Amino acid sequence: MQITDIRVRKITKEGKMKAVVSVTFDEIFVVHDIKVIEGEKGLFIAMPSRRSGDGEYRDIAHPINSEMRDKLQKEILEKYEEAVKENDTAE
Helix, strand or coil: CCEEEEEEEEECCCCCEEEEEEEEECCCEEEEEEEEEEECCEEEEECCEEECCCCCEEECCCCCCHHHHHHHHHHHHHHHHHHHHHHHHHC
């Protein structure tokens, strides 16, 4: 499964959430609402989730193995950095 498109939909300068991203796989399947978060150790991604009946948040969609998570995070963060640079030069 290949990542064929990454769209950074929202970039904020305040708070820990920096962007909301949509990722398309093989030009036929899309996952919306992946978040780019600023953590203590730098940027990371959080998969789309929702609150269950017991108050816990559970991922709606997520990679099955760490190799895919690492690839997804790397490509999303690269695209996010490009969007930040474009936004900075536009100002």
